[in-house]
Amino acid sequence: MSSTDRRQEELRDWAVERLGVHLDGGYQDACRRVLALMAEVLDAEVVVRFIAIRSPELTGGTAKHVDGSYIVYCARSGSWYHRFGVLLHELAHRLLGHPPVELTSREGLRRFLPHLPDTMITLIAGRTDLADDDERDAEELADSILERLTDPAPHPRQAGLADLPAHLQRVADALEDYGREAP
């Protein structure tokens, strides 16, 4: 297992534990838990707005406001399960520490506004370091958390391990609960 995979697993397990999501509360409640955790991770106020989005490519996004708060927008889907997936993706970006597109640095503006000349960019400033790998990692971690929360099948690591230490057995039991309680 690569160090990246290992890190993803650690983050997934950490997120699953901190989310404490019991899906019998439904996916709307699960969305709230995701956002509460996001506020904790960001150590800032997080405002969530569900808005109509035409483009399927832009179902969610997170912006930092000049006042220090964060605004998360999420496509106003009829499915709370879909919203849950979108919000997990936003959380995953933060857990993975993906650098945002900064509108106050040159690199960010150069990528966001590619036709502006460098000297103009320097005047108004910008920076971003988001890479393909970041997006893929965020998606994989979001999927991994979602799968762990919703997959009713025992995880291979849990199966047949009756002699696990007590604290690990509790984790295994809890994860099985997620599956059973999924609506």
Next chain:
Amino acid sequence: MSRAPQRSLGEILDELCLRPPGRDAYSNTELAKLVRDLGGSITPGYLSLLRTSVRDNPTLEVLEYLAAVIDVSPAVFVGGRCERRGDEWPRRTFSKKLSRLFAVVYPAEHGPWTPEDAAAAITARATYGPISPSYIRELLAPPAGTLPNPRLKHVLGLAEQFGLSQDGSPHAAYFLDDDLAAVIDAELADFVALRSAGVVEFVTRLAQHATAWRPELRQQVVQAFTQAIDRGETDWVFRAPGERRRLHDPPPGRKGTET
């Protein structure tokens, strides 16, 4: 990588007169007559001085007429596009473009420049000669019924002031190429929309491909964020835990923080 040095106006004009698109070479006498026929005013002698770079600071009106007669874009004279696309009379849009630059392009720590700021900076650089604040004000708001008619060095000096002038790049053509200006203005408008909404950074899907975003997609991203921020009602608000909170169990790989 260094850019190729930009050709002078004289070199460009001489080349166009010798090898104009779709016809034989122009003599100075013929070209001057055609300009006059179109309503402009120029003498064969002045054309000769321009072509030999003895004079290098014509008015924008002269460049407009020369471009119209030779059937090229006025932008070609500052290293921009050569192909003429319909009617191209950049004096008509000059004041609007200059006003937009003053409103939008400025260092964040400074705030918008005044004509006095711009004139002082352009004059101090001395790349394109001096310009006065009152003349910049006149370019921004020409007398009713008239069009601004800056000289080429004033155009280039203003372009440099707003970051549009780079050696060998076509960006100084902003004032002479409405198509280029539309592309730059659209990106500036998106930037201003996010800046005005208070966004200092963002993450969204496809952000790593932002350079290749279609203008429509970039506008949709901007609209999504501005819509989310501007909407009056607050749907859900989550606050970080209170002052006693400690992230005693932070995400793996991060230190806990006390707030």
